[in-house]
Amino acid sequence: QLYRDARECLTLLSQRLGSQKFFFGDSPASLDAFVFSRLAPLLKAKLPNGKLQQHLKSLQNLCDYCTSILSLYFPWDAGEPPASAPRPAGADGSEAEDDPHKRRNQLLSVLVGLVAMLGYAFLSGIVSIQRGSVGPAGRQPVALEEEEEEE
Secondary structure, eight states: OHHHHHHHHHHHHHHHHTTOSBTTBSSOOHHHHHHHHHHHHHHHSOOSSOHHHHHHHHOHHHHHHHHHHHHHHOGGGGSOOOTTSOOOOOTTSHHHHHOTTHHHHHHHHHHHHHHHHHHHHHHHTSSOOEEEEEETTEEEEEEOOOOOOOO
16 A cells, blocks of 8 residues: 555646646756655655666666756766765775874873763762771771761
8 A cells, every 4th residue: 555655646736737847947946855765765866666766777767866856966976076075085094194193182082081081980989989997906998988968
C-alpha cells in the first residue's frame, strides 16, 4: 500500500510538472526546493529495494527536473567541489598553513578534558583526599568529611 501511494504521488508530481522547468514556471519556488529534497536522494541513492526508484526513473520529466537543479545549483556534484569549499589537507604540508596553532589547540583540548574529568572525580566523591595526622603511634590517615549544615 505504501509503495502504491508513493508511486501515485510521483506520477501526480510528474503530471503537475509537465514540461515546465519548475513547478510554478521558470523560477524556483519553495515547493521546488521541497520536492527536490525528496526526489534527489531517491534518484541518486543506491537502495536495497529499488521499486520506487525505478518508477521515478521511468518519469523522465522528474529525472530531468532533478538533473537540471543539480547542474544549476550544485555544479560540483559531478566533479570537483567549488573553490569556496574546504579542501582536505594535502601531502605537501598545506595543513600547517591552514591552522598554524593546531598542535597547541590539541594540547589545550587534552588538558581541558583532563581537568574536567579530575574535577568531576573529586566533586562526585569518586576520589577523595586524605590528610595524615602524626600522633604517638606514627602517621594515621584521616578522611576529610563534609560538614553537615544544621537547619
